[in-house]
Amino acid sequence: MHPESFFHVAIKTDDLDASESFYRTHFDAAVVERGSAADGEGATAVNHVTLDVADKLVYLFDRAPYEAAGQVESVPTGFLHYGFVVPDVDAAHEELTGDSVEFVMAPTTFGDLRIAFLTDPDGVRVELIEHL
Template sequence: MAAVADDVNPESFFHVALKVEDVDACAAFYREQFGAELLERGHAGDGEGATAVEHAALSVADKRVYLFDRAPYEAAGLTDDLPTGFLHFGFVVDDVEAAHRELAASGVEFLMEPSVFGDLKIAFFADPAGVRIELLEHR
């Protein structure tokens, strides 16, 4: 098994992100059916670029579920419109910039360079099958 680069070794699996037609209806579903706790509700008009999205952050069991009306990388114009459903999953790393440098040096192409999203620093790339992965650092 190959050694994991120090700066890319995730400390935890943090969340899954879904694109939904109606953020409020889906948040209500997860609250009612799974006892999810609403942690945050954001509105597109409060942001710009990648942060100009309707979103809700929910705590479900021991993980977070993010519901978006469109992905941050869609809002930033970095990808074409994506269908509803799975968007990406996120891993927490100590230092997004360092992980980005290490992955980029090994040939990984990023969909979204490291940037600030609320209280997080984030970066997005895809695995060889096209599954989108987010690296995030709590600031």
């Protein structure tokens, strides 16, 4: 599999405002988007702030989208996952599954994205992202 680009890092935080302020103050981050759990459902029912830091996105969540959707148990505060853009999530899933890579979430459509989550040998979550 050949990712097209590194897309983002996702972090679960206990205090969105404090985390946003930290990245804005110390890393010159710019706010790209804010979202409210009240405006979503399932995986989108999370409070979040998307930041542009250097040339990548940092997503700050009050809880992980896959946690909000009930796909995993509660996850601890801190690093959640990172994401790679791939040309075809289903093809990447098929290739990696054939190589015995463990997926924690099979390919699914999420708004205008096709996504899937796998874990590396140490259990770090990796998101594969296809822009539809």
